[in-house]
Amino acid sequence: MKSGDLKISWARQYMPVLSSIRERFEREQPFAGMTIGMALHVEAKTAVLVETLAAGGAEVHITGCNPLSTQDDVAAALNERPRIHCYAKRACSVEEYYASIDKVLDARPAVTIDDGMDLIHRIHTERRELLKTIIGGCEETTTGIHRLRAMAQEGKLAFPVIAVNDTPMKRYFDNVHGTGESSLTAIMTTTNVLIGGKHVVVAGYGYCGRGLATKARGLGARVIVTEIDPRRALQAHMDGFDVMTMDEAASRGDIFVTTTGNTSIITRQHFPKMKDGAILSNAGHFNVELEVDWLEENAGAIERRDGIDSYTIGGKTLHVLAEGRLVNLAVPKGMGHPIEVMDLRGFRKTALFSKVLYSPGST
Amino acid sequence: MKSGDLKISWARQYMPVLSSIRERFEREQPFAGMTIGMALHVEAKTAVLVETLAAGGAEVHITGCNPLSTQDDVAAALNERPRIHCYAKRACSVEEYYASIDKVLDARPAVTIDDGMDLIHRIHTERRELLKTIIGGCEETTTGIHRLRAMAQEGKLAFPVIAVNDTPMKRYFDNVHGTGESSLTAIMTTTNVLIGGKHVVVAGYGYCGRGLATKARGLGARVIVTEIDPRRALQAHMDGFDVMTMDEAASRGDIFVTTTGNTSIITRQHFPKMKDGAILSNAGHFNVELEVDWLEENAGAIERRDGIDSYTIGGKTLHVLAEGRLVNLAVPKGMGHPIEVMDLRGFRKTALFSKVLYSPGST
Amino acid sequence: MKSGDLKISWARQYMPVLSSIRERFEREQPFAGMTIGMALHVEAKTAVLVETLAAGGAEVHITGCNPLSTQDDVAAALNERPRIHCYAKRACSVEEYYASIDKVLDARPAVTIDDGMDLIHRIHTERRELLKTIIGGCEETTTGIHRLRAMAQEGKLAFPVIAVNDTPMKRYFDNVHGTGESSLTAIMTTTNVLIGGKHVVVAGYGYCGRGLATKARGLGARVIVTEIDPRRALQAHMDGFDVMTMDEAASRGDIFVTTTGNTSIITRQHFPKMKDGAILSNAGHFNVELEVDWLEENAGAIERRDGIDSYTIGGKTLHVLAEGRLVNLAVPKGMGHPIEVMDLRGFRKTALFSKVLYSPGST
């Protein structure tokens, strides 16, 4: 077996939900004659979703949604499967990136699957001729959904788009368990520090924060939670975590992880209070929770290691992982979510496009 | 800063114990005029120990203790430091390996620091002329210690050797926390599976087993313990783990980790009972706990991925991590123990050689 | 200090929220000139709520909501306080019970605080003359709320009633922590068995179930969850609990606790499968989750101890705690919720009646 197939077959065996859907799709062929366009991270877990749709009779055209997340061996393996056409290439240029988007759209998909709204955006701007034939789409990211809601309110959204993660299932599994475990793993493999005995500061006690706080404590960390919502703060307190403001927590933490979804969680007002050697990371979707820009501009010295930028300022060194980007994806050894989490996410996507499986409220 | 120095400076900051010893050594120069010979894994955490000894006035000659564990950039960085001479080279030949051992011994060390008994063994066989001047040595591995005890009983051990890990400190920190965390991290980064919800079978409820079982449960796993010592089995039971024989556990586990220190823990009698897709790994010192040979000889098909060998037998596929070797070291992304664990281990080694710090029973 | 005052002062010190509200009420006198009627469990934690309302200027008339939950020394202590009139008496007759309800209503309360709808029901039936002057009420129990909703739909509810527990705060604190801890404490003090190592079966993975499962595991139990909602079942699975049907769990459990809010959770079909000596209890509101009637009628022999009825049937003995009633309240040593939980519940009640504190959605 070639490298890409080895990766896909590895992921497939831990995706029992998609496997059982594939069996059904093979029998029922719900997508026979339909073209599906996709722009997703082209790696093994995505490939299993693609296979599943193709097994249901769909002609699938797929490209990447980020030039750095494509795995070329997986792309090659996909291209050897019937009814699958993959245009993604790692480290492609901007021109190549959009040319690949266009290739997907040239296939005139009836349905789009986006992770970052690339297809939907291009259809609404450069490729409006497709609006006539498109049935609908789905979008994964919260930002994408925000923009789509705005478009819908302004009357500019031309076809229905389903918010694929808008379900309690997402929060309980992707956030609590997926983000919880994979962020800790990413921090451990990037830094080689021990979690046991460390003061881990988790900013935000939403679903991601709860997963991280609970699992970090489970490894032996002493966890501090910062949270501005008083009810959630009280919840964290009663769940046994130390709750305080970031102003207080700044001087106590050994490892910081932000999960708030808000901006400016750890900023220039906190850096001077921190311990020498503090490790800062973000598990929220956007790289806006840590004020990395300020460190870049104001640090006396900067050292760069794989996945770690170290800023010396006021005699102390602070380490930022993955430039403040989503730590479970963006560190060099990051693998994104565990396979099982993407299995359930794949289930939600396929369910949306298959009347056989989908009934409103069934999540 | 060069790559090797970046790695060493990263490790150094999370080794406060060695840092404070270094300050003392710089002041007191306990090793002034003394030559120390070392054969250890030449990577960043070891380098901090080497620096510390050199700071105390020692002339340090070091080579690797395993051809694959040497990091060439760290070796280069060591060679640029005063009083340090490093002969290790990654992927060297057997001849080169022993030539490097001999270079260390050519420096006529008064003291040896071994991880696998290479120096001590060679001194007692090929280089007996050194016996006149050597003061003593230390050895890290349990196997090494066993052989040394045998030599001592036969009257063949010619100088005192200290068993560096023969202390409760080792068991509580290296085993419980070091092996516990780093084995889980290695499994997670190698397989990308979710620990939450999995049945993790931990063979052996010694210190390594307790650490692994507790931390796996802390991540959300359901943990089964196998243990033949009835007192430890009862301990595991009362600590809330399911306790059963491997014969019973074989069919329930999703992930297996052996930590017994014994041979033949998971064998041909267990493989047929296992689930399709079961993951097998070993966190004990030797690769004797899983009967990998039998799988190699009897599997109908074998697929090899990075750090994972997959054996198909009787319609099911079993995955063995790192060929059944110590999983936290031997998988491609394995980093060995967390830095802090090696800080404490370094403390024990330096303490042994410094009367200033060492008094018997002080561990 | 007398016995009742000692009990009240004990509770008061662990009710900081009501204490800070009392300070405010003393200053602002929001209830000056207002009469409040209450029918609640007359024990120390309730007394602190009563004090708080009286401190705000209210004239408070209170009686019990269950003849067995009144503590006469607390009732006496309340009667010695200004503006408080307590009519509750432990073990009173039915006639005395309703006579006391009527005494409260004779005071013509503007506002009612019920735990079981006694006041509201009597006003709507026997004492309709009060409807003219009443402003509103609040009700604590879920049953009460169901009946009130039905009345409202039929147009028969004559004044607004607030569902005091209809808030996420209730679920996170009363259910997870209050029920979780106090049920375990009640089981431990009633049976004197060790939780560590036991198989504890928790029926239902709602908020009560989660609290119980997590805390039982925290004491060293091996926890099995039964749950018919597939999403919650998957949540329990990923949180690391064994999930199965009661049919399967019946033969494995040492201790059972039902928390579903549904009927017939553990029934005649499960009893024969259970271990000799199994302990059965209920932490849901009503005594309908265990089929105790069937045991009473069919057991070959019955032994009764304090809080434990033991049924021998088919050669095995099953122990039912507190006749299947709410175990944290109904066992002889049961104390109901921890003090802090009633502090937050008191906060919700006072907040509802004080515009100063209350704004919709503020819970």
Added chain:
Amino acid sequence: MKSGDLKISWARQYMPVLSSIRERFEREQPFAGMTIGMALHVEAKTAVLVETLAAGGAEVHITGCNPLSTQDDVAAALNERPRIHCYAKRACSVEEYYASIDKVLDARPAVTIDDGMDLIHRIHTERRELLKTIIGGCEETTTGIHRLRAMAQEGKLAFPVIAVNDTPMKRYFDNVHGTGESSLTAIMTTTNVLIGGKHVVVAGYGYCGRGLATKARGLGARVIVTEIDPRRALQAHMDGFDVMTMDEAASRGDIFVTTTGNTSIITRQHFPKMKDGAILSNAGHFNVELEVDWLEENAGAIERRDGIDSYTIGGKTLHVLAEGRLVNLAVPKGMGHPIEVMDLRGFRKTALFSKVLYSPGST
């Protein structure tokens, strides 16, 4: 069944180890013709041990080892069994107490079972004529063992006595689980406070301390450990607990539990730093860990509730549970160890006297 028999039969069913020993004893009659003298807490769990020895053919004469721990209904039930003679009486006078001891000795026991050395002491002083016929004895308490060791060194111990708790089994089960759970239960039932969210200070990280700290955290507490042994302190730190001196911890704790076995753990130097309402308790064997005398003499006001003495001093009130005595036994609702712990302890005692079962080192 009468009250005493109901209690004994309740305990018996959760003592499977003694049950299986009893079956063997009934068959093998190892004590046929032997008289055993006992001075133990006469309650249900002890009664099961007594039954077991009598089943083995022994003539058992038993009295209490503390006038307040005798349960008269259990004593009565024992007296109705063949070959058992019980002289214990609750709240007996000092004269009656020693008269009962003498009655046991009048039976000329070949073997003694002590919990506090009453029998052994009296034999060595007032009843030396028994020395000729006595074979040996066993003693449970650590103090007793200390005195016996001193006697042995001075050559004054006239027959062999076995230290029944001198085994790892004791520490792992009695201390970690028995003391851990029952102390928390005793605190919860005595105070009715919530453990979730509380700062619980555990003094000492021996086996009792570890059990308490782990289980308190498992209920949702934030646990601080104080420990003067640096290795144990580091262990507690790496296990995820906050470690500090009592000087620091004094101002943070909501609930304190001492488990050190040393004197003067919480003293006049700590009281002024404590929070108003702090709860102080001791889980160590002797009431010497809390400086209660100083509070008794210096408090401005003292209030006494069941099991709680409240000292007001410097404007704050501190609550001491059970006068600083062993909290799991000495609070009014205290039940001592869970049944299963006494089952294993009973196993150790019977094993000692039965060659059939006993071989050195078998614990």
